[in-house]
Amino acid sequence: MLGKNIVRKFVTLSTVAAVWCVYSMVAFAMPTDLTGEITVSGQVTVNGQAVVSSSTIMSGATIATGDSSSATVNLGKTGRIEISANSNLTLRFTDNSIIAIVSDGKSKFSNSAGVATTVTSKNATFIADAGQADTFVVEVECSHTHVDTMAGMVVMREGTNDKQVVAGSTAVAGNLVQTGCKQIGRAHV
Numbered sequence: 001m002l003g004k005n006i007v008r009k010f011v012t013l014s015t016v017a018a019v020w021c022v023y024s025m026v027a028f029a030m031p032t033d034l035t036g037e038i039t040v041s042g043q044v045t046v047n048g049q050a051v052v053s054s055s056t057i058m059s060g061a062t063i064a065t066g067d068s069s070s071a072t073v074n075l076g077k078t079g080r081i082e083i084s085a086n087s088n089l090t091l092r093f094t095d096n097s098i099i100a101i102v103s104d105g106k107s108k109f110s111n112s113a114g115v116a117t118t119v120t121s122k123n124a125t126f127i128a129d130a131g132q133a134d135t136f137v138v139e140v141e142c143s144h145t146h147v148d149t150m151a152g153m154v155v156m157r158e159g160t161n162d163k164q165v166v167a168g169s170t171a172v173a174g175n176l177v178q179t180g181c182k183q184i185g186r187a188h189v
Contacts, residue, residue, distance in 0.1 A: 034059060034075070034094055042069025042085075057091075064088045065105070079111035106139040110151075121145040124158040124173035126165075136165070144174030 038046065039053045043066030046057060057063075057073055065071055065087045073081040073091065079098050083089060087105025091098070098109065098117040109128070111117040117128035119138050123145040128134040134152030138145060147156055148170045156163045158173040165171045 034078070036073045036075040036093065038063070039072045039074070040069070041071070042066060044069055044071045044083075059092045059094070060090070062088070062090045077112055078115050079109065079117065081110075082108040084108075100138075102138050102140050102145075104140055106137060108135070108137045110135045121173070124156050127155045127157065129153040129155075144172055144176050147171050147173075 036057045038044070038051060038055050038057045040051055040055075044051055045064045046055070046061050048062075051057075063071055063073070063083055065083050065085050067085055069085050071083040073083070075081075075093055075098070078093060078095060081089075081091065081098070081100065084106040087107055088103045089105075089107055090101045090103075093099070096115055098111055098115060100107065100109070100119045102119060102121050107119075109117055109119060111128055111130075111134050113133045114130060116130040117134065119126045119128075121138060121140045123140075124147075126136065126138055126147050128136065129152050132152045134154060135150040136152070136154045137148045137150070139148075147154055147165055149165045149167050151167050153167065154165045156165055156171045156173060163171055
């Protein structure tokens, strides 16, 4: 009788240990959310809430900067985004991609080689060359969008037309002349 209880206890303990090991391996195998760190100057909100420097930012966040304000999102080895005053963008990212929708203002994107980076505005989509490190500025004004490429190469897709914008060049999508539009200064970020 004593032998049967020891065997039962051993089998039960072994079963519990096996179940625990399986569940812990599943938990470790689950993907973790990539986070970034935001540094701010002035009035900056993330998803409508005011933030301070060194806050954690999650993929899918909407970032807005006020007058005389700016923000920098550091994504570690993936890249970096610098957001100028009076700007609004939604940012999604993974270990190997950066996707942004810029609705207002000016933002500078820097991605590492191997990171697919796509920025969309109301006038065009800008696709960075994932085969190399790229640095480019997207500036959305009321009737058009500028892209300035500092390093690498960006493809500007306006409708069905693609235009390569190599380092040291600029391109414009949309209507440059529209009445009632306030022109933004073209100084770089």
